[in-house]
Amino acid sequence: MLALGKLLELTLAGREPAQKIQLTVDGVQMRWLSEGALEVRPPQAKDNGSDLLLSSGIHGNETAPIELLDRLLHGIARGEIKPRTRILFLFGNPEAMRRGERYLELDVNRLFNGRHEQNIGPEAMRAAELEQLARSFFNQPGRSRLHYDLHTAIRGSKIEQFALYPWKDGRQHSRHELARLNAAGMQAVLLQNKTSITFTAFTYEQLDAEAFTLELGKARPFGQNQGVDVSRLETRLKQIIEGNEPETDSLDGLQLFAVSREVIKHSDAFLLHLPADVENFSPLAKGYLLAEDVAKTRWVIEEEGARIIFPNPKVKNGLRAGILIVPTTDAGLA
Ligand SMILES: O=C(O)CCC(=O)N[C@@H](CCC(=O)O)C(=O)O
Numbered sequence: 001m002l003a004l005g006k007l008l009e010l011t012l013a014g015r016e017p018a019q020k021i022q023l024t025v026d027g028v029q030m031r032w033l034s035e036g037a038l039e040v041r042p043p044q045a046k047d048n049g050s051d052l053l054l055s056s057g058i059h060g061n062e063t064a065p066i067e068l069l070d071r072l073l074h075g076i077a078r079g080e081i082k083p084r085t086r087i088l089f090l091f092g093n094p095e096a097m098r099r100g101e102r103y104l105e106l107d108v109n110r111l112f113n114g115r116h117e118q119n120i121g122p123e124a125m126r127a128a129e130l131e132q133l134a135r136s137f138f139n140q141p142g143r144s145r146l147h148y149d150l151h152t153a154i155r156g157s158k159i160e161q162f163a164l165y166p167w168k169d170g171r172q173h174s175r176h177e178l179a180r181l182n183a184a185g186m187q188a189v190l191l192q193n194k195t196s197i198t199f200t201a202f203t204y205e206q207l208d209a210e211a212f213t214l215e216l217g218k219a220r221p222f223g224q225n226q227g228v229d230v231s232r233l234e235t236r237l238k239q240i241i242e243g244n245e246p247e248t249d250s251l252d253g254l255q256l257f258a259v260s261r262e263v264i265k266h267s268d269a270f271l272l273h274l275p276a277d278v279e280n281f282s283p284l285a286k287g288y289l290l291a292e293d294v295a296k297t298r299w300v301i302e303e304e305g306a307r308i309i310f311p312n313p314k315v316k317n318g319l320r321a322g323i324l325i326v327p328t329t330d331a332g333l334a
């Protein structure tokens with residue numbers, strides 16, 4: 001296999017490759033751009049005009065998605081996968097990956113869309129670099145732009161695999177993209193309804209990509225991901241990469257949710273009234289006191305059919321400590 005196919009090994013070892021550009025037997029160019037960043041370019045005659053950004057390791061302990069991207073890269077470097085798309089592979093937070101931690105000081109996935117400028121330290125610099133790498137990758141007009149940012153969650157989930165779809169004023173969510181996610185094994189999609197500071201919010205809002213955060217199961221250390229079944233996503237990604245994706249427009253079985261409210265932790269007095277092992281998508285009854293904070297702030301469930309995802313009272317003050325979601329329909333899709 002070509003040395004650049006071992007991007008994960010290089011990244012975990014904190015090493016730069018001696019040779020920054022390599023060609024596979026089929027003339028596919030692999031170019032190392034920076035730590036944890038590699039561009040794949042098909043030969044011009046094979047290029048189908050699609051640009052695909054695949055990122056993982058934005059949270060360093062979410063290893064199943066890192067292993068998935070590693071397998072795809074190995075396949076390309078060995079000539080087994082024959083790309084017809086340009087691809088940018090990114091491992092988001094290399095130092096956190098080396099330490100097996102979600103982040104060191106700052107959650108990289110809260111540092112996009114300008115937030116890195118208000119912070120200092122290695123993670124703020126990395127977010128700025130990731131924005132720059134994504135911006136240069138998606139700078140070619142007339143090409144389709146797709147970004148999947150792959151994650152696993154802190155806790156178990158009643159719905160194992162799901163996507164979060166960013167929002168931008170004046171832009172409609174795409175039915176075609178949802179059908180594609182359905183075919184890739186996602187069981188639910190959360191349609192956002194306001195701007196955000198995550199990586200996919202940046203590529204969606206500023207770079208005009210179709211962009212999704214994909215949650216694939218529960219976070220486990222490297223080598224312990226047998227319980228995370230990414231086979232349908234992996235098959236679909238290979239098809240997208242090779243330009244032979246079967247057509248689909250079916251949303252059958254795909255559950256759609258909308259954000260009702262984000263629960264923001266304002267102070268150290270924040271209290272979340274949920275058991276530590278509560279699963280994502282757990283239903284919450286009307287009238288339930290979900291959380292309390294300073295100045296008698298109370299979060300009481302008012303919504304019919306409310307569920308909670310990503311409850312986390314340990315986030316820093318000012319950040320999201322959970323999302324209240326409600327079922328929605330496909331009525332607003334383009
Ligand atoms: O399990 C959790 O609490 C968090 C899992 C995770 O890392 N999720 C992403 C979602 C990003 C988005 O909102 O698009 C995150 O919190 O960064």
Ligand SMILES: [Zn+2]
Pocket residue numbers: 058059062151152153
């Ligand atoms: Zn994550």
